[in-house]
Amino acid sequence: MRDNPLVLHVLGARPNFVKAAPVVNALADRGVRQGIVHTGQHYDALMSDVFFSDLGLPEPIANLGVGSGTHARQTAALLTGLEDVMLEHAPTLVVVYGDVNSTLAAILVCAKLRIPTAHVEAGLRSFDREMPEEVNRVVTDALSDLLFATSPEALSHLASEGADPAKVHLVGNPMIDSLFSVLPSLDPAPVQERLGVSGRYAVATLHRPANVDDPASARELVDAVLKVAAQVPVVVPLHPRGRQRLADAGLVDGPTMKIVEPLGYVDFLSLVRGSALVVTDSGGVQEETTMLGIPCLTIRPNTERPITVTHGTNRLVTPASLPAAASKALADGAATPSGELPPLWDGKAGPRIAGVIAAWLRGDNLSPAARGTVS
Ligand code: UD1
Ligand code: UDP
Numbered sequence: 001m002r003d004n005p006l007v008l009h010v011l012g013a014r015p016n017f018v019k020a021a022p023v024v025n026a027l028a029d030r031g032v033r034q035g036i037v038h039t040g041q042h043y044d045a046l047m048s049d050v051f052f053s054d055l056g057l058p059e060p061i062a063n064l065g066v067g068s069g070t071h072a073r074q075t076a077a078l079l080t081g082l083e084d085v086m087l088e089h090a091p092t093l094v095v096v097y098g099d100v101n102s103t104l105a106a107i108l109v110c111a112k113l114r115i116p117t118a119h120v121e122a123g124l125r126s127f128d129r130e131m132p133e134e135v136n137r138v139v140t141d142a143l144s145d146l147l148f149a150t151s152p153e154a155l156s157h158l159a160s161e162g163a164d165p166a167k168v169h170l171v172g173n174p175m176i177d178s179l180f181s182v183l184p185s186l187d188p189a190p191v192q193e194r195l196g197v198s199g200r201y202a203v204a205t206l207h208r209p210a211n212v213d214d215p216a217s218a219r220e221l222v223d224a225v226l227k228v229a230a231q232v233p234v235v236v237p238l239h240p241r242g243r244q245r246l247a248d249a250g251l252v253d254g255p256t257m258k259i260v261e262p263l264g265y266v267d268f269l270s271l272v273r274g275s276a277l278v279v280t281d282s283g284g285v286q287e288e289t290t291m292l293g294i295p296c297l298t299i300r301p302n303t304e305r306p307i308t309v310t311h312g313t314n315r316l317v318t319p320a321s322l323p324a325a326a327s328k329a330l331a332d333g334a335a336t337p338s339g340e341l342p343p344l345w346d347g348k349a350g351p352r353i354a355g356v357i358a359a360w361l362r363g364d365n366l367s368p369a370a371r372g373t374v375s
Pocket of ligand 1: 013014015041042043044068069074099102207240
């Protein structure tokens with residue numbers, strides 16, 4: 001046993017908070033000393049604070065307040081801020097989540113300081129280097145000491161990139177643990193009433209740079225979403241990225257289009273639970289709709305989460321194919337092609353991850369048979 005080990009979780013953006021909560025809770029149950037470092041990549045109350053309260057996350061031990069910027073400027077601020085934190089706290093293990101710039105920066109800092117790291121959501125690949133997240137995924141996995149995979153195809157991606165199998169643990173999906181934890185409190189009625197939504201409706205979330213940064217792409221996207229709104233009212237809890245560009249492209253309030261601020265976690269999932277259709281370019285929302293059994297149309301040429309297509313309700317669409325796909329989904333409802341949900345998306349990923357981390361902190365040699373099943 002290492003002396004009084006300390007685990008630090010580096011979190012910065014909305015999806016990080018959702019993925020980390022079950023791991024933090026499960027480590028707390030085991031009495032592990034831990035702390036959250038908030039990088040401040042996301043800082044609006046509706047992009048950050050609301051997740052801490054909705055998910056019961058403890059106050060961060062530090063908030064670096066790095067804010068927004070170009071990739072280089074934001075990453076530079078993350079690197080210097082995180083280096084100071086790591087030198088001050090000298091953690092035994094640093095846990096990072098997903099594929100955002102805060103994840104990448106934490107891994108680089110720890111690799112140089114020789115601080116061991118764990119990556120939750122390892123091995124996802126879109127094989128599309130146009131996505132900044134894909135670069136972050138590849139680098140993060142190459143440098144992590146423990147690799148926690150959420151779905152089986154991640155194992156072959158990691159193997160083909162030469163990851164040491166002893167580092168890899170298939171644990172299930174902590175984002176689904178968080179969903180399960182709030183499921184009993186997901187009531188669509190209050191949020192529908194607050195937003196003035198009734199009857200059948202669709203929910204849309206849009207924030208991928210490839211969709212919203214370029215004015216021509218934004219216009220194509222908005223035209224397609226307006227064609228969905230001609231079929232069913234659409235509510236758009238709009239991410240701050242590209243807000244102006246989407247508005248310039250015509251994404252404005254109208255009789256069948258409601259543009260609202262980003263929603264808190266419980267409000268958002270409640271709204272989705274009551275919807276007939278979701279249109280998105282989010283990563284996490286593809287997974288949540290699969291578990292909630294809501295048809296999901298993802299406006300992207302690829303996905304790093306193909307299991308939501310093969311074992312879920314997700315379909316990839318282009319702006320051109322979206323209106324017809326929406327009409328079909330509204331007529332057919334959700335269908336899961338294989339009839340089976342993704343394996344280990346059972347609400348127990350957090351405890352599995354905590355089990356592996358606890359064994360690692362004890363210095364146990366994790367045998368392949370024990371991987372993913374250490375309790
Ligand atoms: C980031 C992640 C992306 C993830 C998304 C989740 C990277 C490279 N991208 O994208 O993978 O899907 O978070 O939501 O890490 N802004 C605000 N308030 C905030 C945060 C951002 O107004 O609290 C605005 C700023 O104008 C900022 C822009 O949103 O420039 C983009 O923010 P940033 O964190 O750089 O990237 P996201 O698009 O949020
Ligand atoms: N989400 C939310 N409010 C919103 C939109 C999304 O709480 O208005 C949640 C959603 O349920 C999921 C997470 O944010 O848990 C996904 O974050 P996002 O789409 O920003 O990032 P991505 O998953 O694409 O990286």
